[in-house]
Amino acid sequence: MPDSKKTFQLDDREVPFREGQTIFDAAMAAGIFIPHLCHNPDFEPHSSCRLCTVIVNGRPFASCTQPAVAGQMVQSNTPELRDMRRMLTQMLFVEGNHNCPGCIKSGHCRLQATAYELGIPDNHYQQFFPLREVDASHPGIILDRDRCILCGLCVRISRSVDKKNVFAMTGRGIDTTIVVDSPSGLLVDSTVSVDDQAVLNCPVGALMLKRMAFDVPFGDRTYDQALYSEDSVARFQATEANRHG
C-alpha cells in the first residue's frame, strides 16, 4: 500500500508506480501510451529501437528499461520527442523494403500502425532498396528479411521463452541481419515450429505463418479497428490485471 503513494511526473500528470517498475510500465498502467517497437510488454525489454525514449530530469532514457523513481520529471509527449520518433520510424522504413500495398501483414503491423499514429505521410529520407534474402523453405513459416526492423524480439523470445535459440543477429550496423540456427542456415532445417512464440510475436511481417495471410480481410484488421495506442494500452492493462489482480 505505501508503494501506491510513490509517483513521478509524466508530462502534466502524476503517475503512480510500484517499486522496480519501469517508466514505460507505470505509464501504460496509468493509461498513457508511449510509442514502442522493439518492446512487447509480454516479454523482457531490450531498449534498442529508442522509440520509447523519454526525457528524465533533462536527459534521454529508454522508458522500457528505465526504472521509475519517485519525484522524477519525465517528458514524453513533447514536439521534440514526437519529431524524433517520426524520424526513427521513417529511418526504419527506408532501410528495409517495406511495401505496405504488397504486404500481407498490412493492418496487423506495428511499424505501420506506429507510423499512422505519428502522422507520417512519407518516408522523407532516400530509400535504401537493400538486397535481402527471403527464406520460404519451411512448410509453415516464412522469414522475409525485407520487412525485418531488427527489433530482436524473435531472438529474445526464442532464447528465453521457446528455449530454442533459433534466431540470432549477425553483422554490424547497416549490415546487421537475422540468421537462423541450422546447418543450412534455412528455417526448414532448424528446430522452429509454427507454435513458437518467437514466430507469433513478430511486430512486422518478417516472420509469418503461411496460409494465414487473409484470415482477416483488409479493413477488419487489428489497427484498422483501433489505434495502436488504444489497443496497446488496453492489452497492457488486461495483462496487468491478470498478473496483479
Next chain:
Amino acid sequence: MADAKKKVTVATCSLAGCFGCHMSLLDIDERLIALLELVEFDRSPINDIKEISPSVDVGLIEGGVCNAENVHVLRQFRASCRVLVAVGECAATGGVPAMRNHYTLKECLQEAYVRGIGVAGAEIPSDPELPLLLDKVQPLHHVVKVDYTLPGCPPSADVFWMFLTDLIAGRDPVLPPSLIRYD
C-alpha cells in the same frame, strides 16, 4: 469570390503507376462538381491535355519514376507547379514497381520478354521510340523536391478532398491519423 479567373489550376499525371490514384480522385463522386467550382484542370488524363502549362498551382503525380520519360515529365511538373504533390505509395516509395529493384534490369527484361511463359519470337524490345528504363525504380523525392505526399494505395477519396480543399482555402494540409493509410 467565385471569380472564374481565380480558379486554382491543377495538373495531374501518372508515371510508373496504375491510374488507381486517379480513379480514387474521381471517387470523390458528387464533390467533383464542387471541386470544379474551385479548380481548373491543366494537363491531366481527365481532359486529355498532353502538355503542362508553364505556370500551374498544384501538380498531382501518381506513380514512381521507372524510365527516362518519367524523369522528363516529373522535371517539367516541378518546373511548372507551385506545389508538387506525390500521390500514392508508388510516388512516395516506388511501391509495387520498385519490387523489381531486387533484380537487375537485364534479369527483369529477360524474364518478361525472353524466358516468360508462352513467349514467341523472344526479343527484348529496343524500338527507339520506347523510353529507356532506369536501372532502379525511384520515388519522386529522389529526383525532385516534393512538397506534400498523399499516402495510400490508393489514397482514399477523402484524402484528396481534404487535401485539395485545405490547400485551396489557404490552410496547410495536415492529414489526421484516420486518413493516413499505406495500403
